[in-house]
Amino acid sequence: xxxxxxRKNTKTNKAPMKFLVIVTALLVVVMAALLFVVNSxxxxxxxxxxxxxxxxxxxxTYGNDDPAVSIVEFGDxxxxxxxxxxxxxxDQLESDYLDHEDISFSFVNFIGFQNESLIASLxxxxxxxxxxxxxxxxxHHALMQAAGVQGSQVDIDFVVDIASEHAxxxxxxxLRTSITEQEYMDELYAxxxxxxxxxxxxxxxxxxxxxxxxxPFDYNEIERIIEEQLEENS
Numbered sequence: 001x002x003x004x005x006x007r008k009n010t011k012t013n014k015a016p017m018k019f020l021v022i023v024t025a026l027l028v029v030v031m032a033a034l035l036f037v038v039n040s041x042x043x044x045x046x047x048x049x050x051x052x053x054x055x056x057x058x059x060x061t062y063g064n065d066d067p068a069v070s071i072v073e074f075g076d077x078x079x080x081x082x083x084x085x086x087x088x089x090x091d092q093l094e095s096d097y098l099d100h101e102d103i104s105f106s107f108v109n110f111i112g113f114q115n116e117s118l119i120a121s122l123x124x125x126x127x128x129x130x131x132x133x134x135x136x137x138x139x140h141h142a143l144m145q146a147a148g149v150q151g152s153q154v155d156i157d158f159v160v161d162i163a164s165e166h167a168x169x170x171x172x173x174x175l176r177t178s179i180t181e182q183e184y185m186d187e188l189y190a191x192x193x194x195x196x197x198x199x200x201x202x203x204x205x206x207x208x209x210x211x212x213x214x215x216p217f218d219y220n221e222i223e224r225i226i227e228e229q230l231e232e233n234s
Contacts, residue, residue, distance in 0.1 A: 047225060053210040054198055056106040058190065060128045062137060063104035068233040069226060071097075071105045074195060074205040077120035078113035080148035085204045085216055087145055092219055097226060102234055107140065108191050110203045116154035118188075120147055123159035125184035126175055131167040138166040156180070209233070 054072045056065070071093065075082040090105075097103045109121040120143060127139045142162050147154045156179050160172050178184070198207070206213040208225040215221055 047214045047221065048212045050198060050207075050210045050212060054106075054108070054194060054207055056104065058187070059106040059108060060124070060136065060140070061104050061106040062133075063098055064101055065104070067104040068102040069104075069209055069229045070207075071103065071222075071226070072108060072207040073105070074108045074110050074198075074200045074203060074207075075144070076110040076112040076117050076203045077124065077143050077147045078117045078154055079110075079203045080150070082204045083145045083148035086141055089217060089219055089222070090141075093222070096223070102230065103226070108194055108200075109188055110195060110200065111188065111192070112203060116147070119156060119179055120154050120159060121188055122179045122182060122184060123156075123163065123175060125187055126178040127163060127167045127170055129184070130170045130174075132169065135167040135169055139163055142166045 053070055056070050056072065059072070073082075073085075073090075075085070093105065098105055109117075109124065111117045111121060124136075124140060124143065128136050131139065139162060142165070143159065146152060146162060147158070152158070156176055159179070160175055163170055163175055164172060198212075204216045206216045206222065208222065209229045211225050211229070213222055213225060
């Protein structure tokens with residue numbers, strides 16, 4: 001009797017083992033199929049082309065308003081990676097390309113860190129409309145590189161302090177009122193629609209004309225796409 005009971009337990013132990021083998025095999029097949037699909041579509045490391053380029057008519061733009069090649073950053077002032085991109089990649093872009101009459105750079109506000117991002121973007125829009133172009137871009141870069149620093153707290157005092165140094169033509173009290181009353185909220189809503197239209201989900205996201213750069217920190221890729229677009233559109 002004892003031997004028969006032992007053989008019965010062995011059979012019941014084999015059943016879940018067989019089930020696990022089958023499930024594992026199915027998972028392997030599914031993963032292989034997914035890998036095939038990703039590879040056949042070029043993978044996530046290749047630049048993707050959209051139907052059109054992001055329109056820049058209503059955006060803060062550095063350079064020609066009607067360029068052959070438009071570089072557009074979807075960025076968040078509070079995003080640490082955006083601060084790094086601004087410091088490391090934009091400086092190189094400016095040195096290599098932004099004096100070119102056929103190339104421009106534009107910025108789209110992405111509100112990813114709730115109220116801190118919103119305050120920064122509202123301040124930026126006020127500076128864009130009230131200050132000179134040079135003062136706006138000085139403010140933009142200073143805010144971008146300061147707001148995302150670990151431990152920073154972006155409030156109205158924070159952005160006003162930066163504006164007082166980099167955009168002194170803008171009255172501080174008017175800036176505070178503009179932020180509090182959300183004077184340029186309609187423009188931020190319009191930029192949010194642009195974000196949704198182009199399916200932007202992370203920051204920074206960089207477009208060169210209608211081409212979305214796969215790795216915004218790969219300067220060689222950005223440079224290659226710019227040169228290709230210049231050749232096609234100049």
